[in-house]
Amino acid sequence: MRIAIVGAGRVGSTLGRRWTGVGHSVVYGVRDPSHPRHRALTGSVASAAQATEGAHVVVIALPWAAVESALVGLDVGDSVVVDATNPLAANARELTAHPELSGAELIAGWTGSERVTKAFNTTGAGNMADVAYPSAPSSRPLMPVAGDDAAAKQVVIGLADELGFEAVDAGPLSASGDLEHLAMLWIRMAYTLGNGPDIAFALLRR
Numbered sequence: 001m002r003i004a005i006v007g008a009g010r011v012g013s014t015l016g017r018r019w020t021g022v023g024h025s026v027v028y029g030v031r032d033p034s035h036p037r038h039r040a041l042t043g044s045v046a047s048a049a050q051a052t053e054g055a056h057v058v059v060i061a062l063p064w065a066a067v068e069s070a071l072v073g074l075d076v077g078d079s080v081v082v083d084a085t086n087p088l089a090a091n092a093r094e095l096t097a098h099p100e101l102s103g104a105e106l107i108a109g110w111t112g113s114e115r116v117t118k119a120f121n122t123t124g125a126g127n128m129a130d131v132a133y134p135s136a137p138s139s140r141p142l143m144p145v146a147g148d149d150a151a152a153k154q155v156v157i158g159l160a161d162e163l164g165f166e167a168v169d170a171g172p173l174s175a176s177g178d179l180e181h182l183a184m185l186w187i188r189m190a191y192t193l194g195n196g197p198d199i200a201f202a203l204l205r206r
């Protein structure tokens with residue numbers, strides 16, 4: 001699958017390296033493709049417009065403050081769009097105030113896409129790099145995926161499964177706010193309450 005990742009920071013570069021490792025073709029959409037720091041990336045580098053052209057999947061992995069300006073005018077076509085962002089306030093400890101819409105729903109509006117999904121926002125980049133929990137060998141870290149387009153959601157569930165997550169359908173795109181609040185809980189537990197970024201949520205079944 002050809003995967004465009006807009007934003008090559010901690011989340012973007014980690015997902016790109018992992019997906020390249022399982023055989024996908026990854027191209028990063030960045031502001032300055034010639035910048036030397038991109039040489040360490042696994043995959044190719046282009047402008048966001050070049051990267052997303054013809055991509056099966058477009059992953060948004062930008063700081064929230066950059067998302068709207070990066071997406072307005074970007075043609076994502078029929079690509080499956082994955083919103084991995086969290087609409088964090090400047091203090092990174094609370095969500096920005098969008099009383100009615102989640103970040104993912106705002107992204108659906110900015111891209112004009114009905115194939116937006118919310119995923120990869122509820123755990124840390126370190127857990128995306130290494131999903132193994134040897135102390136809980138029968139559990140995989142949870143990766144909830146929300147979205148309105150069933151086929152798009154199945155693509156994203158498959159991509160998360162390939163990385164070792166337990167990917168589950170978390171409902172329609174309107175459930176994305178719940179995923180963003182779950183991310184805030186993870187941030188609070190990891191950083192404010194001192195459990196560290198190696199913690200991950202898991203789903204137990206009986």
Ligand SMILES: NC(=O)c1ccc[n+]([C@@H]2O[C@H](COP(=O)([O-])OP(=O)(O)OC[C@H]3O[C@@H](n4cnc5c(N)ncnc54)[C@H](OP(=O)(O)O)[C@@H]3O)[C@@H](O)[C@H]2O)c1
Nearest residue numbers: 007008009010011061062063064066084085086121124125
């Ligand atoms: N870090 C985590 O553990 C984690 C986990 C889940 C979700 N998230 C969410 O994922 C998103 C990305 O987080 P991150 O930690 O990966 O951020 P990061 O390490 O700060 O990387 C952000 C990337 O975005 C790029 N960027 C900034 N403004 C841009 C623009 N206008 N156009 C194109 N690229 C731009 C930066 O490029 P330059 O190098 O050019 O500055 C950088 O490569 C955030 O919304 C965050 O809340 C983060």
